[in-house]
Amino acid sequence: MGVIEELQSGALSAEENVLRFLEAIEARDGEINAFIEVNPRAIEEARAVDEKIKQGRAGKLAGLAIAVKSNINVRGLRATCASKTLENYVAPYDATVIERIRREDGIIIGMTNMDEFACGSSGETSYFGPTQNPAARGRIPGGSSSGSAAAIAANFADLALGSDTGGSIRNPASHCGVVGIKPTYGLVPRYGLIDLAMSLDQIGPLARDVYSAALLLEVIAGYNPKEATTLRVSQQNYTSKLSADLSGYTIGFAKEFEEYAAKEIIREVKHALAKLEAQGASVVEVELPSLDKALPTYYLTVFVEFFSATRRFDGRRYGYRIEEVCGEEVLRRIMLGRYISQKEYSGRYYRRALQFRSLIKKEMLEALSGVDLIAGPTTPKLPHRIGESIDPLAMYAYDLLTVPANLAGIPAGVIKAGEVGDVPVGIQFHAKPLEEQKILNAMYALEGGRA
């Protein structure tokens, strides 16, 4: 909140704010590798915002530096998806979220590193090399919004945009110890987000504190007439309704979480829940019996939708045919998607995945019907060391606790609960569709914000 106040009072100019981040990136990003590209016009844009601040007509994000995941189109910058496939693709238009950020005078500081085409949970599959975890050096930052989370953790930007298909915001937020939110499906426009799995993808904010995450979320959220899957939701105002008073809140904890997550992670989560009880919330047990079906359901859906989404990278327009230049994980998903979407198999795999998806959604909504929030761990295990070889199934298993929110289309948020050794551990909150405010309030309470 400090920076926002300083910028608005004029104590800090937008130019100074952007400059110090550019200097920090210059000095330290060689080690972290959070950015693929910085915005060469950032200073120029900051000066223009300073003019507006002086004239008293600057927007909500005036002067804040925002890092953007490389699968979101920002006009004039490369949206590479961290792939050789789109190595030279300069976005010719702004994604709707970028238009909204610009309207509120936020400044795009650069394009962040990520798992190639968002296929990964470690930040290691980028064509531009792996990203370091600034909060736990030597370890993966998580993924796929690895650069966005690392940029926040390393203090390279005020705010960042990530995308979350099965945990890609929440997983790195947890590993890097920052705040990350996956909004309700359809709340934030996807127009301009390069697809992983269209029925699951959502753009969301990453930030160092809950207030600024809420601020970015309220700027980007809301109905978009340009897309068919948008929700008819008007302009939101989360920041003015932020409250750490949790009296009356019932928070569910599913006993199945203990089966899947490491003991030391559960310990940190329960510790955080105890703090929330002290602030008025009551904690009850809920059941998620189909949790074991979430991962296969999720991956079958992703393979098929990703296969479909990548057909446009046929080498005719963007230089390379994706199958010829992509990394192993991207290729694996395309091949599996191509295989299971065949006419003879679609009934067996894809249709069944859609059926299980309905089941999981129903179960999540039922579990949520008696409570305000479901809280639990974000990842089953701590981030591994960079370079440590792990097999694909072990990599997929990182997503076990984050995919249900995407399958159900509900919002979920992550904030640091504690540490195991020196490694951050995040607690994850789920809420009913469009109840982002409750998630924000719970995280705000945990952060120690004023009631």
Place this chain on the structure above:
Amino acid sequence: MKVTIGFEIHEQLATKTKLFCNSPTNYRDAPPNTNVCEVCTGMPGAKPMPVNQEAVDAVIAIALMLNCEIVKEPIYILRKHYDYPDLPSGYQRTSMPIGKNGELAGVKIWEVHLEEDPGKYDPTTGKVDYNRSGVPLVEIVTAPDMHSPEEAREFLKELVKVLRYTGRVREEGGTMRVDTNVSIEGGARVEIKNINSIRGAYRALKFEITRQKNLMKRGRVVKRETRAYLESQMITKGMRTKEEAEDYRYIPDPDIPPLLISEEKIEEIKATLPEAPHLKEKRFIEQYGIKSDDARIIASELELANAFEEVAKVIPPQLAATWIRDEVKRVLEYNGITFKESGITPAHLIELLQLVLNDEITLKTAKKVMELLPEKRTSPKKIIEELGLKKLREDSLVAKACDEAIAENPKAVEDYLSGKKEALNFLVGQVMRKTRGRADPAKVLEMLRERVEGK
């Protein structure tokens, strides 16, 4: 040997914007790749806009005109994947059936879908034009209910008439694409693609049936395959066999929620539908007592049929019908335009026919005025005034013309008097020329006879 023929017909819908974006659809008038945006060129990150309601309504209207049931369950938009330069996203979007179980001219209509057109690829230059990409299409799938190329042609003619009647398909023509399935008893079904006119469909079927019959005569097997019609050579050529058939890997498009068509929507569209052409034809015969041939021709275009009904309120129906069938159609065909495009109004026709009935102009003048109507786009009276075509009433002027004709053509007079009666017709022609058609030919004949015989 029994022949079985079925069709899949695609026609562009007359919407202002494309199916999933706001780019305009007048792709032919625009330079290549200018009627495009991120959506219809499949740029990374672009998402389809909500489906164009005008296009959905058009397909509902067409399905209803083809006597289909409208599907009430959620209708998914599917992605049909294939790799071709004209397809910017690598898939084409096509709806599940919107209408089902219809019928037209004795042919069952299986399904009616909504689809998007791909761009245009020219294999010789390697150039792609995305102007057409995303233009909405209706796809009509018939049962294999036709049994000869002639029957198939009649069906397509009737279908085109009905599509035009709805006013929901593109008027400029030449946008229809037809795939046909044809088989002969004992042989496999062969699909022919790349047909783009009724005449093309007829020729392709003629060729294909002969080809299959010849194969069978020689004891060869007709295998299941897809063939292309080559317009320039009027033949079909093998494209791929069943084994090579593409798997389109259909999936419901995750970017587009399914369509739901309400009962109210169906009723609302029903209320705007015109009477079907074959019903109109029948009614014209019964209600106005006109000849069935005339009724068929008049009902071939909705605007023409409507005009007839207006005219028949004032003018004796059979006169109106004959005039429309002979004269109006002649002028339209000569100019290669539809009645709607001609700008001719029922009021023009009424005015013109009344002038004839009141004996104010000759039939010849009326025909001439008819020819001028599409160009002048003004009332017949004004045209007649402008060109001074009013019938000459003063006998003195006609008499003068007769005298002149007789004086100038002594040979004709001589011929007539020596028994060649038709020579008088020549003189009538001369008088008509002198009076620029304004004289009454019967009157002229009488005056000439008096003069020549009294000589």
